Amino acid sequence: MPSLSSIKDTTALKQRYVNKVIVYVESASDANLFRTIVGPKFHEYIQFETPPEKGTGCGPAKDFVAKYRKDNSRIYALLDGEAAVAENDGFEEFVKSDAAVFALQNPEGILFLADHEAENILFRQTDVVAYIADQATLAELGKKKPEEIALRVSSIVERQFAGALCKYASYLLHANGKISGVLSGTHAENKPDDEIWKLLEQRVAAGQCDWATFKAELDKVREHIVLHLETMDDHGKTTTKWRLADGKIALTQIRRAYGIAQTWEVPLARQVADSPYAERFRRDLFKLTEIQVAA
Structure with a gap:
């Protein structure tokens, strides 16, 4: 077994010893929203992270999974639904999806929101009018x-x-x-x-x-x-x-x-966490990431 000092990739080292599913997302805002929706009760099973590599959009998260998933099958990316459009059969699957989260056949470890992006969840799953x-x-x-x-x-x-x-x-x-x-x-x-x-x-x-x-x-x-x-x-x-x-x-x-004020995002996110959508989100995500716990 190599010594810790011989392992130069600190990200790979971290993932090796984290005994939970790690889901990489496009932004810190996405990570915070998904943590809120999943709720603290389930944080021991799953954590949301942003890739350390710089970049915008879905590219860094996709690249991160391609780099590290071969050594850790519990690494995933959760991308905006719009990112599925250019994939093979992605547009059709995105349009017809009735889930909260879905996956395509390829590539492995890449998941998609059934919404265009996270912001859709904030006005779709809350009483935004009230x-x-x-x-x-x-x-x-x-x-x-x-x-x-x-x-x-x-x-x-x-x-x-x-x-x-x-x-x-x-x-x-x-x-x-x-x-x-x-x-x-x-x-x-x-x-x-x-x-x-x-x-x-x-x-x-x-x-x-x-x-x-x-x-x-x-x-x-x-x-x-x-x-x-x-x-x-x-x-x-x-x-x-x-x-x-x-x-x-x-x-x-x-x-x-x-x-x-832009700070309305937090109370909206908390509304989502208390909505039936939160259970659907957990159920779909846990099934696709093989987390064996009731959502």
């Missing part, structure tokens, strides 16, 4: 109408659902070498639709993709999702759109629309 209505002084109490808030929130999320479709189309084109990069935040600005489309055409051209190719892919993405939505009732349609929308932008725009 939270917004309660951000008032006693003198203002009752002046924010829940039905008006619900309409405004739905409008914001619907717009970011449209933006997500553009992002998914670019993911699929990028995977096939037909566009350079991924188009994010296409609907982030508060501009008329005709201006949004002009800007989108410019970004597509900058990505060295012709408009007809992009538009055809976008139509395919939209049609695939619409066909899935047609199998659902109204509640299911709304839930799916909120799941697939660009969550980070939507959550930011909802917060700014009502002048709410």
Whole structure:
């Protein structure tokens, strides 16, 4: 057995002696949210970490699993659902998923949220309308109408659902070498639709993709999702759109629309931890990571 001084990779050393599942995620915010959802009762079985390597998005977590999982099968990555889109059969599995967490056949050890990203969970699995209505002084109490808030929130999320479709189309084109990069935040600005489309055409051209190719892919993405939505009732349609929308932008725009501090993320996260979603999240995650304990 090698001496401890001969093992130069301190990360590998740490993992060798941690007797629990280690799940690497994309950011510290994700790690904190998932720890909160799982709850302290289960921390002895699982821990969430961010890779020490610098980088953004899912790349560092995926690379980390590829590097260390061969020596420790209890290492996983949990990525945003959008990261599945470019994988083989990933878009179809992501769209139709009715789980909290899912996996594709390859690569091993890579798991995905069934939501576009973690922020979707914060406004999907909480009573975000009631939270917004309660951000008032006693003198203002009752002046924010829940039905008006619900309409405004739905409008914001619907717009970011449209933006997500553009992002998914670019993911699929990028995977096939037909566009350079991924188009994010296409609907982030508060501009008329005709201006949004002009800007989108410019970004597509900058990505060295012709408009007809992009538009055809976008139509395919939209049609695939619409066909899935047609199998659902109204509640299911709304839930799916909120799941697939660009969550980070939507959550930011909802917060700014009502002048709410960014610190609202913590009470929302605690609401999620107390919701039925938390049990579903644990159940799905424990099954995929082979944690043998009741969720």
